[in-house]
Each structure stands twice: as C-alpha cells, then as structure tokens.
Amino acid sequence: MDDMTIDVAIMSGVEDGTLLEMALSANGSANDQGWTLSIGRREENDVCLRNDTYVSRYHALIHFRDGKWYLEDCNSKNGTFLEDQFEDARVSGTVPLESGQLFRVGRTWLRLQS
Amino acid sequence: MAKVTLGDILINARQESIRMRHYYLGVEHLFISLLEIQGGLTASLLESYGFTPRYIVDAIRRVAGKGNRQRLWAGMPNTPRADIVLGIANDLALDDGRSEITERDILTAILDEGAGIPVRVLRRLAIEPEGLIDRARSSSSQPITGMTPSYLRIEFGSGFDVSTEIPEDHLFVMRRMFQTSARIRIERRLLGGHSSAALYVVTPYGVEGGMQSPLVVKIDHADSILEEAARYEAHVRSTLPPLTARLEDKPTTVETSDLAGLRYTFVVDADGKSRDLREAAGSLSNLGEWIQKSIYPYFGKTWWNQRYPYRFPVWTEYDWLLPPLLVLDYLPEHDAPPDAVVVRDPVKIHQVRDLDYGAPVVIEDFTVIRVYRDLNSIQLTIGKGTEASRRAHKILVRGINLSEFAFFRGEIVERMVGRVYETRAALLMQALSALIPDFDGADDTIPGSEHLVRLPNPLRRYESLLEEFCNGSLSKIHGDMHLGNILVGANNTPFLIDFAQTRDGHTLFDWAMLELSLLNETVMPAMSGEWDSVRFLIGYLALINQGQEIPGTAPEIRRALMPIQAVRAVAERCLARPSAWGEYYIALAMAAMRAYGWETISLGARRLMFYVAALAFHELREKKPDDGAETRTTGGASGSFDAP
Numbered sequence: 001m002d003d004m005t006i007d008v009a010i011m012s013g014v015e016d017g018t019l020l021e022m023a024l025s026a027n028g029s030a031n032d033q034g035w036t037l038s039i040g041r042r043e044e045n046d047v048c049l050r051n052d053t054y055v056s057r058y059h060a061l062i063h064f065r066d067g068k069w070y071l072e073d074c075n076s077k078n079g080t081f082l083e084d085q086f087e088d089a090r091v092s093g094t095v096p097l098e099s100g101q102l103f104r105v106g107r108t109w110l111r112l113q114s
Numbered sequence: 115m116a117k118v119t120l121g122d123i124l125i126n127a128r129q130e131s132i133r134m135r136h137y138y139l140g141v142e143h144l145f146i147s148l149l150e151i152q153g154g155l156t157a158s159l160l161e162s163y164g165f166t167p168r169y170i171v172d173a174i175r176r177v178a179g180k181g182n183r184q185r186l187w188a189g190m191p192n193t194p195r196a197d198i199v200l201g202i203a204n205d206l207a208l209d210d211g212r213s214e215i216t217e218r219d220i221l222t223a224i225l226d227e228g229a230g231i232p233v234r235v236l237r238r239l240a241i242e243p244e245g246l247i248d249r250a251r252s253s254s255s256q257p258i259t260g261m262t263p264s265y266l267r268i269e270f271g272s273g274f275d276v277s278t279e280i281p282e283d284h285l286f287v288m289r290r291m292f293q294t295s296a297r298i299r300i301e302r303r304l305l306g307g308h309s310s311a312a313l314y315v316v317t318p319y320g321v322e323g324g325m326q327s328p329l330v331v332k333i334d335h336a337d338s339i340l341e342e343a344a345r346y347e348a349h350v351r352s353t354l355p356p357l358t359a360r361l362e363d364k365p366t367t368v369e370t371s372d373l374a375g376l377r378y379t380f381v382v383d384a385d386g387k388s389r390d391l392r393e394a395a396g397s398l399s400n401l402g403e404w405i406q407k408s409i410y411p412y413f414g415k416t417w418w419n420q421r422y423p424y425r426f427p428v429w430t431e432y433d434w435l436l437p438p439l440l441v442l443d444y445l446p447e448h449d450a451p452p453d454a455v456v457v458r459d460p461v462k463i464h465q466v467r468d469l470d471y472g473a474p475v476v477i478e479d480f481t482v483i484r485v486y487r488d489l490n491s492i493q494l495t496i497g498k499g500t501e502a503s504r505r506a507h508k509i510l511v512r513g514i515n516l517s518e519f520a521f522f523r524g525e526i527v528e529r530m531v532g533r534v535y536e537t538r539a540a541l542l543m544q545a546l547s548a549l550i551p552d553f554d555g556a557d558d559t560i561p562g563s564e565h566l567v568r569l570p571n572p573l574r575r576y577e578s579l580l581e582e583f584c585n586g587s588l589s590k591i592h593g594d595m596h597l598g599n600i601l602v603g604a605n606n607t608p609f610l611i612d613f614a615q616t617r618d619g620h621t622l623f624d625w626a627m628l629e630l631s632l633l634n635e636t637v638m639p640a641m642s643g644e645w646d647s648v649r650f651l652i653g654y655l656a657l658i659n660q661g662q663e664i665p666g667t668a669p670e671i672r673r674a675l676m677p678i679q680a681v682r683a684v685a686e687r688c689l690a691r692p693s694a695w696g697e698y699y700i701a702l703a704m705a706a707m708r709a710y711g712w713e714t715i716s717l718g719a720r721r722l723m724f725y726v727a728a729l730a731f732h733e734l735r736e737k738k739p740d741d742g743a744e745t746r747t748t749g750g751a752s753g754s755f756d757a758p
Contacts, residue, residue, distance in 0.1 A: 011231070013193070015193065015194065016193035016194065017197075017198060018194050050186075053186070
C-alpha cells in the first residue's frame with residue numbers, strides 16, 4: 001500500500017476545529033487486513049481526546065478495510081454514536097463509516113476527511 | 115435595532131459557555147449569543163424560516179451536550195474554530211472599511227466557515243447556510259419581523275361564537291401566518307382536547323378578493339408545534355390516505371410570545387361547513403357504523419392494520435398517562451443528605467410511593483423533557499426506550515433558578531437533588547377527592563352496580579398493573595383520538611387532525627381513547643352526574659364487556675351505547691389474539707386513570723372515568739393470566755416484584 005493519509009477532524013468541544021492528520025506510515029497499526037486507528041482518552045491512542053471525561057481510556061477504533069472505513073465501539077462506558085436525523089444511533093460492534101459522516105465519541109463529535 | 119458590539123456578544127457567549135459547563139468559547143456559544151439579541155438579525159432571519167430562537171438554542175445545546183462536572187483547564191480558551199470564525203468576521207469588517215465587528219459579520223462568518231455545530235443544526239432543520247448568508251447580506255438593519263401586518267383584516271364567520279374571545283397573541287400568530295392574504299375570516303373555533311392548543315377554522319381571501327380553501331389553524335406553545343411538524347414529517351406524511359387533512363407549509367412562529375401556529379388543509383362539506391365529531395355525532399344517522407366503516411378502514415390500512423406482535427411491560431406504554439411520580443423542590447447538590455433515596459432507571463416504584471413530604475431524593479440519569487421558564491421548573495423522565503416509555507416516570511422539579519443554570523430539552527441530567535413536595539399516590543388521591551366521592555378512596559374496593567356489588571379501587575391496583583406484561587400489538591397510532599380530533603367533511607368523509615402524539619405504540623390505545631371520548635361527549639351529557647347514575651351506567655358497560663345485548667327495556671341507553679359497541683367491534687379486530695380482551699382493558703384502565711383528573715371535562719364525566727377504570731380492573735382480575743395481561747413470574751427489568 002502507498003502511504004495513505006486521512007484527517008480526523010474534531011467537530012465539537014474545546015478542540016473544535018482541530019484537524020489531526022493520520023498517515024499509514026506513522027499512525028495506528030497496519031497489517032494485511034487493513035489499517036486501524038484508536039480513539040480514547042489515554043495518550044497512547046492515535047486520536048487522544050484528553051479533554052472529554054465521557055471518553056473511555058480506549059473508546060473506539062476506526063478501521064480501513066478493502067477500501068472502506070468502519071467504526072467499532074470498544075465497549076465504552078458512554079458509547080459511540082452515529083449522527084442521525086432524529087436521534088443519534090448508538091454503535092454496537094462494528095459499523096460502516098462514510099468519509100464526512102459525523103460520529104460522536106463520549107461527548108466529542110468527530111468526522112473523517114480525506 | 116440597538117447597536118450590539120462584539121464585546122457584548124462575547125460576554126453573552128461566555129455566559130452561555132458557563133451555563134453549559136463548557137468553559138471554552140466555541141462557535142456554538144457565539145451563535146447562541148447572536149440568537150439572544152432581542153430583535154437581532156439572526157433571530158429575525160430564523161423566525162422568517164419558522165423557528166423560534168429558543169428552539170434553535172435548545173437544538174444546538176442538545177448537539178453540544180453539557181460539559182464535564184470538573185474544570186480541566188484554567189481560563190476560557192477559544193476553540194480553534196472560534197478563532198477562525200472571529201478571524202473571518204474581522205476580515206469582513208475590514209473589507210467594509212469598518213473598525214467594529216457587527217452581529218452581521220459574526221453571523222456571516224459562522225455560516226461561511228460552514229462546519230461548526232450551529233451550521234450543522236441549521237442543515238438538519240433544512241435551512242441552507244448559503245441562502246441564509248444571502249439573506250443576511252441583503253437584509254437591512256431593520257429587523258425583518260418588525261413589520262407586523264396589522265392591515266390584515268380579520269372577520270368572523272356567522273357561525274362564530276362571539277362570546278369566546280380569541281386571545282390577542284393568537285390573532286398575532288394568525289396575522290403573521292396569513293400575511294400574504296388580504297383578509298381572513300375566522301369561521302369557528304374547534305373545541306380542543308385536554309391540551310393547551312387552540313384550533314380555528316379560517317378562510318383566507320387573496321388580494322384579488324378570491325376566497326381560498328378553508329384551513330384548520332392550530333396554535334400552541336412553539337415547542338409543541340415544532341415537534342408536531344417534525345412528527346408529521348416522520349410518521350404521518352407518507353401514511354395518510356390521499357384525501358385528508360394535511361399539514362400546509364412550515365410552522366409560523368412569532369417573537370412576541372412563546373406561541374406558534376400550524377395550518378392543516380381542510381375539506382368542508384357541501385354546505386361549506388366543517389364539523390368535528392362532537393357536533394356531527396348527533397346528525398350522523400349511525401355514528402357507530404360510521405366509526406366502523408369510515409374511520410377504521412380509511413386510516414386502518416396504513417395505521418392500525420399494519421401491526422406487529424408486541425409484548426411489553428405495561429408501564430412502558432402507559433406510565434406517562436399518570437401524574438408525576440414525584441414533585442420535588444430543588445436542592446443545591448452539596449446539600450444532599452446521606453440518607454437520600456436514589457431514583458434511577460430501572461425505577462422502583464415501591465421505593466418512592468410512600469415518601470413523606472420533605473424527604474430527600476437524588477435522581478440520576480433522567481432526561482429533561484420540558485422546561486417551564488415562567489415557573490422555574492423542569493420536568494424529567496427516564497428518557498429511554500420506546501416513544502411512550504421515554505415519557506415514563508415523570509418527575510417535576512420546582513424552584514430552579516433557570517437564569518443561572520441552563521437546562522434544555524433532551525438533556526440527560528446525571529444527578530439532581532430535591533425534597534419531596536408531592537407523590538403520585540397523593541396527587542391521584544387529591545384528584546379523587548375533587549370528585550367528592552361517596553365512598554372511602556383508601557379502601558381496596560368501591561361500591562359497584564346492581565350485579566357487581568363491589569369493584570376494585572383503581573388507586574389500589576394501578577401500581578401492580580404497571581409492572582405486568584401485556585401481549586398486544588404495535589402499530590402507528592394517532593395517540594390522541596378523541597372526538598375533537600376527528601373531523602367530518604364532504605360526503606361524511608372522515609379526517610383526522612392533530613398529529614402531536616402520533617407514534618408507534620400499542621394499537622388499542624387509540625380505540626380505548628375513542629371509547630372514553632364517546633362516553634364523555636355523547637353518553638354522559640344525557641345522564642345526571644350523581645355517583646348513583648354513574649354506577650347505573652357502569653352496570654350496562656359491564657354487559658357490553660360480557661358481550662351481552664343491552665336489554666330493550668332501556669332503549670335510550672341502548673342507543674347511546676351503540677357507538678361504544680362499534681368501537682369494541684373495531685378493537686376486537688385489532689386484538690393481538692382472538693378474544694384476548696385483557697390488552698384492551700389495560701389500555702382502557704390506564705387511559706381512564708388519566709381522564710378522571712381532567713378538569714376540562716364535567717364532574718359527572720370524571721366520576722364515570724374513575725368507574726370505567728374500576729370496571730376495567732375488575733375485568734382484568736377476572737381474566738386468565740395469558741389473556742392479554744400476564745402476571746409476572748420472574749423479576750424482570752424493573753425488579754420491583756411485590757409479594758401478593
């Protein structure tokens with residue numbers, strides 16, 4: 001694989017507007033299956049949300065497999081949600097994620113931007 | 115418009131941030147600060163789209179969520195996005211050769227940046243930021259809504275009852291709503307239900323003088339109206355028969371009050387008249403047949419007949435009909451005594467049932483469903499599960515300083531402390547006392563009719579019923595099916611209006627509601643309101659329950675109860691299992707428990723409602739366990755199993 005990149009944009013909270021640039025060669029873990037980025041409150045996460053106490057230490061994972069993005073909740077206490085017209089839909093297990101689609105980890109909204 | 119400086123906007127934005135425990139300055143706080151400018155550009159523009167500033171503020175707060183309980187940083191930093199927005203606003207002012215940043219600059223910058231929470235919320239409400247920018251640019255500094263179309267002539271139809279005065283703020287909503295018309299004629303006021311909403315039949319006239327189709331105008335609190343519009347989009351629009359009352363256009367809001375209005379199309383009968391079923395009931399030659407052969411098949415196709423098996427604990431569908439579980443006086447959190455009772459989901463009713471006045475209570479993870487700004491009160495519920503269960507276990511908290519603490523609809527309150535002011539048991543007993551009972555309301559049974567010497571006392575039964583399971587079915591339901599919401603149009607075509615409660619719910623609830631409404635509106639007026647005549651009538655309802663004919667010796671009662679039998683015929687077709695009537699009595703008992711407390715219906719009708727509940731509890735006791743209602747055998751979700 002070439003060195004691919006994806007931006008994770010923080011869309012709410014004190015860091016609203018921050019763009020975190022992720023590169024396959026520098027962030028996350030990659031193998032034959034694909035590329036995985038971790039989200040959580042602890043420093044060692046690829047996307048570290050230290051300012052949101054509703055985020056678990058290891059909260060969620062973003063996977064890239066076969067050209068598609070997926071979002072996985074790691075049994076977080078306060079949940080991971082996808083934006084929906086009426087009520088945010090809680091993620092259980094792994095669900096497809098579109099680039100540009102908003103999702104919420106704890107109380108922080110995020111989205112992927114290519 | 116008063117000149118509002120950037121300094122003022124920032125001060126208000128920071129206050130909003132503190133109210134929300136955010137402690138940073140974000141785009142959402144800037145936008146809310148703009149919305150709070152009285153008669154400001156932002157507020158006026160959004161009102162022209164049909165949204166009150168308060169509604170938008172709450173929608174933004176819901177997305178942003180309340181912040182952490184502890185501060186994690188000092189001071190109040192700007193978010194990176196807020197810095198970008200303020201930078202754009204500054205450039206806009208400089209381009210214009212101004213040294214001061216205005217409201218318009220900040221609004222334009224927020225919309226132009228395009229990715230912040232406010233813009234996302236506006237998009238969800240189908241307001242495109244691009245269009246809003248154009249309107250923000252082109253509008254003069256005069257607030258748009260300032261032009262009150264007072265020239266609109268309002269007339270009254272010949273059938274209008276002039277003794278009922280229309281409140282000035284209702285007229286104001288109608289002036290705004292029909293501002294493109296030359297004049298309107300208010301034909302009549304439809305009698306509302308138990309809610310605060312008002313319904314009018316209005317005929318608008320075009321500028322050329324042409325009469326247009328009459329409309330039903332509904333006026334209520336802006337929150338309810340905007341929610342009804344959203345509900346209509348979600349549940350109703352695609353499921354209505356082709357010819358029926360439809361929602362026209364966006365809701366109309368005004369800046370002078372918390373009210374808003376909606377318009378429904380309405381097709382009048384051949385004489386140009388329009389009637390709700392309350393008035394039409396007398397002139398329909400066979401009301402029962404009309405219910406069975408018109409309303410039911412007309413709406414049934416997409417509503418009640420699209421039903422699925424649905425097994426539910428009774429409280430999830432019906433707890434919301436009852437008065438609040440608790441009314442609390444707010445206490446600052448640090449005053450929580452160590453012995454306070456903690457209430458959280460799953461709620462254990464027996465834990466709070468007998469709490470004394472002044473007992474300390476901590477509620478955890480409840481959802482705010484209503485903010486009463488003028489009363490400094492908020493109403494909370496458990497906010498989880500189905501649409502009805504989300505409204506279950508209401509708790510009213512009084513005495514909150516709402517200017518200091520922000521609460522918004524949909525907010526989850528992790529912890530709140532209060533002292534008991536009222537319990538549900540006390541509220542229900544007070545409502546019974548208001549009926550001046552000729553029996554002891556604390557007894558297990560109450561006097562019955564000729565053949566049923568004693569009936570169960572609903573006040574002693576409802577709690578255990580809430581814990582039982584019901585085998586029923588789930589479908590789209592109207593949710594508030596009383597005679598006032600059923601209109602009769604041309605060729606006696608049925609129309610339903612008022613979709614504020616429309617949802618997926620227990621199918622039989624609509625029919626139980628209609629039965630109660632028929633009893634109130636068509637049966638009770640012919641009777642005296644004395645307890646004895648109520649018990650006399652209950653004897654006949656017991657016959658209907660047993661599937662027996664009303665004897666020919668009572669022809670009047672027989673005729674009066676025919677529509678009730680028609681409702682039962684429909685209900686029978688909607689039963690989840692043939693002749694398992696338990697689920698219907700559950701719906702009837704709980705709906706009647708609510709109705710006996712309604713002050714909008716006559717004393718006699720309320721007494722009848724209490725007895726209808728008693729009779730339904732009697733029937734439930736007679737039924738076998740698997741007959742719709744089931745006695746719990748194992749500790750389920752709520753785990754409050756009382757030993758018999």
